[in-house]
Amino acid sequence: MPAHLTLEDIGRLAGVSRSTVSRVVNQQANVNPAVRDRVEEVIKRTGYAPNRAARSLVSGRSGIIGLVIPSRVHTVFDDPYFPRLIQGISSAANETRTTLSLFLFQSEREEEELYPRIITSGYLDGLIVTATRMADPLLAQLSSGDLPVVVVGRPDVDGVSYVDADNRNGGALAADHLCGLGYQRIGLLGAPTSTTAGVDRTTGFVEGLARNGRALDPRLRVDGDFTDSGGYAAMEQLIEQRPDAVFVASDTMAHGALRALRGAGLSVPDDLALISFDGFPASETSQPPLTVIHQPATRAGEEALHLLNALIAGAEPPLKKILPVDLVVRDSTEPRQP
Amino acid sequence: MPAHLTLEDIGRLAGVSRSTVSRVVNQQANVNPAVRDRVEEVIKRTGYAPNRAARSLVSGRSGIIGLVIPSRVHTVFDDPYFPRLIQGISSAANETRTTLSLFLFQSEREEEELYPRIITSGYLDGLIVTATRMADPLLAQLSSGDLPVVVVGRPDVDGVSYVDADNRNGGALAADHLCGLGYQRIGLLGAPTSTTAGVDRTTGFVEGLARNGRALDPRLRVDGDFTDSGGYAAMEQLIEQRPDAVFVASDTMAHGALRALRGAGLSVPDDLALISFDGFPASETSQPPLTVIHQPATRAGEEALHLLNALIAGAEPPLKKILPVDLVVRDSTEPRQP
DNA sequence: CGCTCTACCGAGAGCGCTCCCAGCAATCTA
DNA sequence: TAGATTGCTGGGAGCGCTCTCGGTAGAGCG
Structure with missing residues (x-):
């Protein structure tokens, strides 16, 4: 038995041609039921699986999508979000x-070297990119190509497909609650304004305060960097201004x-008092247990893939x-109590 | 310009044949330096990248390796290890x-359906499997095939390549320290004995106690399940036995x-007193900040890939x-103070 | 100057698959 | 009964690449 079985091998064993086996494998019509059964029996017996490379060469589809996490994301390892x-x-x-391929860039050098070939080598059907900052260069490079892309998190450019939590409403809900x-x-312990999530949560929070007849005192606002230690440092600063409640823009902070x-x-x-954004189990x-604005991170991932599949299938x-x-x-x- | 550039296209643009372009792309000798420069210039200008599917069809190599995380690993999302x-x-x-492809199985059904085709479809050059439990069926399925595999964590069968932290010595060091x-x-708040890591840490700890002339009182041992809440529950039990020091077999617990x-x-x-195993930033x-036995998780990942590459290159x-x-x-x- | 040797290049074959089309038998229509 | 239609099957072409092999030009040698 050869290392790799081919359609031809299966055909020979079942007494039919390569083409017929292909039709059976791809569940196409126009195959005699008896023949189909015979072929399927041989496939099951031999454990044949079609060669993905060959298949993708001719079909132009690989069945593989990529997930890109840019180098600027230092929080991948410590934020439960990812x-x-x-x-x-x-x-x-x-x-x-x-199949999901993971591209975790840990330096700009890696990103610059690898990213271009990822998007041109044509073995990805589509890409999910986690957007982290305004004016992301990764997105700019893509616009020229015709690779379907979905961004997780609101990108700051138009025309790009994306899935995002309703950060703005979340901020407003936090303000309402407080x-x-x-x-x-x-007060506000904000997320970095270099990210759209940071901008949106802050914007929503300020809007929420406004609709309650309040304004955010600038002295009661310090921004963190999505990390635990950043939250620590920012809160140390905030304490001096004696707030009686703070909206913290992420669980980790x-x-x-x-x-x-x-x-x-x-x-x-x-x-x-503290209200946080994320709502992860911790x-x-x-x-005490934290009052939170809960966002569905897992579902965001699922939705991202669904959008991407739609794009790959031809959606505009x-x-x-x-x-x-x-x-x-x-x-x-x-x-x-007042 | 066509959607996909081919070797032939580049050849035409550079005034050479497909074969020569291929030689340039693959950095082979026997190419006139002037020609090489010309071809490289065209490649750079057009942004050509070879089609991976075609390449892998003929070479039998895909350049893709898989990381398999079995369905039994419930802690993927909450343990900083992964x-x-x-x-x-x-x-x-x-x-x-x-390229790294990620296979995260979340149910046994997923695992049973997907795993066989992953290992037979021939588009992976190798596999890294995180071993979690004794007698892992994933490993058994592999032994028959000829796909290079590296396990992260000591497997309980022989003949399999693996990388592991020195759990046993870690347990002993914890005992020495205490x-x-x-x-x-x-006391011991152990990791599940259904995992080799759990077994090894406990074994090492007991051995460490022994070389200090001590034995582990069975009443001072409760095993957790690698989760935060498991650690909580186990410690609640342990407290009743009034230990003055406990080795906890993972940071999360x-x-x-x-x-x-x-x-x-x-x-x-x-x-x-508490001493833990892992040593993650948290x-x-x-x-208080925890005394820990620190294990290099990131490096384990790097080493796993290096071993796998060696295997792919033909190592026994x-x-x-x-x-x-x-x-x-x-x-x-x-x-x-006594 | 004729021969060999080396450096370099191009053409052909083929990897395993899908798609298209032609072929053939059986069935249906007029 | 002749012609058209349908159901099913097989063969050819070709996806873009790598590898082998044969060919050509120039250098080196006697």
């Missing part, structure tokens, strides 16, 4: 029989902020999908 | 110009254990690599 996103993409990929509870000196608060001997929510077991870009977020009240916020 | 491992593999892959500090009632301790009003290390910022399995672990002392352990 594992969840990947899990969602992978789950949808398994369902649709597509205002409704009666907090007075409401919120955990850092919590540490800063404990370090300063402040208790949550008595001295300072926010349930922190002390841009396709867009905004996923709802929702408020989950826990112990880090509570009604304020 | 992102780090993936990061290591990806980094080494980028360096060696190989004994050296003067702790008397030393240690964080759960810390919560249980706080909940019980016990302080670390005064009431109970162990530095916990309260089994190839093995055991990575050293080391003790990092922080605040969760301290010398005991």
Whole structure:
């Protein structure tokens, strides 16, 4: 038995031609049921699987899509967001029989060397790119090509398909919640404004305050960098301004902020209330459990793959999908007695 | 300009044949330097990249390796180990110009359906499998094929290439540290014995106690399941036996254990000392910062890819690599005054 | 100056598959 | 019964590449 069985081999064993075996494998009509059964029996017996390279050479499809995580994303290893996103993409990929290739760039050099050949070598049917910053050069390079692309997170250019959480509404919900509870000196520990997520969460928060007749005191705003230690440092600064409630734009930063608060001997929510954005499991077991704006990260991954599949199937870009977020009240916020 | 440039196109533009362009692309000798320059100029100008499917059809190599994470791994999303491992593999892959495909199985059904075709369709040059449990059926299926495989974590069968942290020595180091500090009632919050890592860490710990003239009191041992909540539950049980020090077999479980301790009003290390295994960044910022046995997860990923590349290049399995672990002392352990 | 040797280049074959078209038998229509 | 139609099958072409082989020009040698 040869290392690799071919259509021809199966045909010989079943007493039919290559073409007929191909038709059986691809579930096409116009095959005599008896013949089909015979061929399928041989395939099952021999464990034949079609050669993907040959198939993709002629069909122009590889069945492989790429997930690109740019070099600027330093938080891949510490933010629970990415594992969840990947899990969602992978789950949808398994369902649709597509293979997921992962391109994790850890330096700009890697990115510059590898990225161009990834998008031109033609062995990817499509690409999912996690957008992280405004004016992302990765997106610019793509616009010329004809490779289907879906961005996770709102890109700052038009005409690109994307899926995103409703960051803006999330920010507004956080403001509503805090205002409704009666907090007075409401602060913001924001996400970097170099990212659209950061911009949107902040914008939404400010809008939310406004519709409650409030404005954000600039002194009560410090931006973090999506990391735990960034949240810690930002909260240390914020404390000095004595806010009574703070919206932290990500769970990871919120955990850092919590540490800063404990370090300063402040208790949550008595001295300072906290509401965070993300709502990953760790926010349930922190002390105290955090009130959060929950975003469906896994589902974002699934939706990204679905949009991409639609694009590959011929849908006209841009396709867009905004996923709802929702408020989950826990112990880090509570009604304020004036 | 056609959607896809071919060797023939480049040849026409440079006034040479397909064969010559191929030689240039593949950096072979026997090409006139002037011709080579001319061809390279055209390639650069047009942005030509060889079609991977065609190349792999004739060469039998795809340049793609797969990473398989079995369905039994529920901790992928919450244990920092996996992102780090993936990061290591990806980094080494980028360096060696190989593409990483990710197979994340989330149910046994997915695994059973997809796994066989992954290993037979012949578009993977090799496979990295994260081993999690004893007698893993994924490994059994592979033995028959001729696909190069490297397992991350010690498999429980012979003849398989693998890379692993020195779990056994790590356990022993933890015992040495605790004994050296003067702790008397030393407990173990173990990892599941259905995994080789769990077995090895426990074995090493028991051996370490033995060489310090101690034995592990069975009542002071409770096993967790690698999760935060598992660590919490196990520590709640352990507390009743009043240990003065506990070796927790993973960082994630240690964080759960810390919560249980706080909940019980016990302080670390005064009431109970803790040493953990992993040494991820979060162990530095916990309260208190944890003394840990640090394992190089990222490097494990890199080594796995290197071994796999060696196998693909023709090395004879089994190839093995055991990575050293080391003790990092922080605040969760301290010398005991008798 | 004729021969060999080397350096370089192009043409052909073929990797395993899909798609298209021709062929053939059986069935249907007028 | 002749012609058209249908159901099924096989063979040829070709996807873009690599590899082998044969050919040509120029250099080196006696």
